[in-house]
Amino acid sequence: MVNVAKYTAITFAPVQGFIEKSRKLRDLYGASLILSYLSQQLVKEAEKTTTVISPAIPNLQKGMPNRILIKGEFSKSQVEKTVLSAWKRMLQECRWWIEAKLPDYTYHWEREWTNWGNHAWEIFWGEGDSIQAAMDNLETRKLSRGWTAVNWIGESSSLTGTDGIAFPGLGATTRNPKFLIYHSEQEEIKEFYTKLARKLDNCPPDKEPEGKYIAPNEKLSIPELVKRLITLPEIVDLINKASPNNQPLEKLKRFHEIERKQTDTTPGQWTGWFMADGDKVGDYLKKLADGNNTDQEIQKFSDAIRHWGEQFSENFPKNLGRVVYAGGDDFLGIIYSENSVEPIKPLEAFEWLMTLNNQWKEHQQPINLSVGFVWVAGSVPQRDVLQHCREAEKVAKSLGRNRVTIRVVFNSGQYVQWTCPWDYLHILNKYQDREKQSNWSHIYQDLAHLESRRTFKIENKNEAYTVQKSAIEFFDIYFPGEGKKLLEDKNNKLAQHLVGFNEKDDEIDRAKATIDWITDLIEVGWHLCSNT
Template structure:
């Protein structure tokens, strides 16, 4: 009887999340794709890989692998860890070669990270469905080994130890280490390493392409940066960045008139892909259908990355049905506006449909203030995407995040997103200040507080109808309102009314900020 194997590894989201610079995101994506590709290539030597398709295309390689045949957990672990350890070895030896006048005590710490950074999950069965279900059961039981840390903290995560030549020294312990001296040593080391990466003299001032002057990275964080260096990528036969620049968000450019720049971030994921894969697996020709699906999504990710308009941003990764991108403009260009970012967002459903597969799309879109930390932006993206899914899927949650950390958000199905373009004020113009000010006055007077007043919902809809002529009627139709707002059939009248009022209020607040 034919055996099927399903395998994946972790942490994936956590590995991507620990990112401050755009280079971190790219590096994390390159590493994950590279590790997945090594698993696929090894499995292809003795079995048939059903998905992911196109093993020769490293970028955007999904990390969930389905195999027709037997591929043991021990094989998967050996393949993954060997590839990871080789990557660590190349990065470590490159540093030691470029900065040979240091005495390095850190080899053991690199070995520890080589052994304990990843966990393999593995499932097997007599059918594709059985293997996939066994994999999910395996993922419920997780093991993790902490890497030794004696007190100093990476400036990115705040937890992992800082990678520098003295890390792992036998005389170094919490009782006798001299942090003041080490702090200066670490600062000097990272400055010299930055110069080496930028091909500048050791005593020069680095431009900050790889490190900010105040950064102190852990070993995995350092590796993310180093694999974006073509020299190291070539040694590992990894995909490499042909050109690279960080997102400009600062106020230094003349065009910004002393103000920083807002940026747009979008994170998307196919809807109920796992369910769809199980349905395909149960077909008589399940192997073939799954291969076709994987091929279609891999092609879509490649085309999406290639065809994304470079004048408005870039795609960080597109692993089939899972993608992340940024909307921004280069330093010497005029800043992109929220309205321009929204205009692109409205075209995403048509781009998504080019894969011609029967799965929908949920997206979290974040328009972020000038000084919102990138780590926080990514968290907002994940939360926004999760909200889009939990509200009924096939939607987008737009979240406006201010420098204070506060935000406003609104969730809408893709087929009604153009409602924001139908706004007209009392002069038949598109000045959102009118409706925004009216809303503020009404909310200050508690006009939309339900307090068991059944007429409040209708009042809110009538108010909405003034600025969006005839659109309020859709909210009076139960089925249509359920689709647009995302409330469930279990919600009572009070909950539905509150959801309707909140949806109208959120639409106005988000629409006003997007118009400015």
């Protein structure tokens, strides 16, 4: 009887939600450190008895993907034990550190920390006699979710509003929801977070803490608190000391919080956020799984992508911002200035964005990239910024992939956006006004005037071609020759490539999509490329 090799596919959740529940840049890094660490613990444990096919470069913790493919048998109970033991170790050391640093409280919260240790993560596991079978089995099992929510009483955290506030009296038996007056606990909570903020900032009792780790007016849940504390080197040392036989948790290096909001001395800082994802990676892996030398080909792919992510993080210009995580085919980064008095100019951010796709191609794998790039005003909450990034990335995917959606978000929450294939992004550099200069105010003002007269408004099918032609001719005035290409595009192939409309769309929808693409280009170009 032939012995057929077993394959195991593993992942866990929530990942994106865990990252996006953030107010500070420190939250993003803390979440990324935790996720990467948990994934690496899985990989290291699996390596003891099996062969890990993906992810490659297991010693590189930063950006470690949470989808793991193994040649061999690795049971779901082993996965749960590995993930939960590493997670519980983090929780335990964070809780003990707080209790040791603030010993004057009587703590009733051990049960709540235990609940979060048991119920924070949902494990997904699949197996099969081939890589494809294991991956399919994983996806099937993901349809049946078994996550358990952590119950709580009282007021919710000020960050997400979905979980209970972590404070010494959280689990007290005297907190009967029938008689609990929530506002009566406010002073106790405020005092606790003020003392904790002072301790983290090494701040004397007679001074207000800066809030480097926690602001005194914050009220965080247990996992939110852990994401902050995990960025403290002292706590990382305690975690690593408690787990000497495992891969150590890396410390956060070169951290600088972004000063985005307006202050008495500085204006609000505009920043650029980019969220990216490789196109159809799952389909490509399935293709590799159906071929010869399956294990080696997938390992080679994973190694190339992971190596690229490592180099991308290392080589990102330090004066331009930071990469939060780069797991390979998905990454998140921020363009900002550490000196808010001298913010990064929008044109400088766009010029860097122009280089991103060529940087991506350096891994030499047949995978394209879709990106959501958000240029955002300083008063927009960070969790909203991340949601804008996610939405912009989805738009880029939905309009044909291999493109970037640029979204400019204002303090009001309103935004303008434009989606463009990578091979045509340079169009913004071809702008020139009637004086052969690059004053974007001219085209912006002309567009506003034409739109006020409803020049580009299509009322019925008979007007579609004429109105679209007028918009393209207007476009050609300021982008010489580019409009002509669209007018000569008899089969709509170029327009379809640029705009991303569906072949099944009717004439009116195509015309409207083309006009919107031109006007959106002007709106975004004016905000990113204008010198005024």
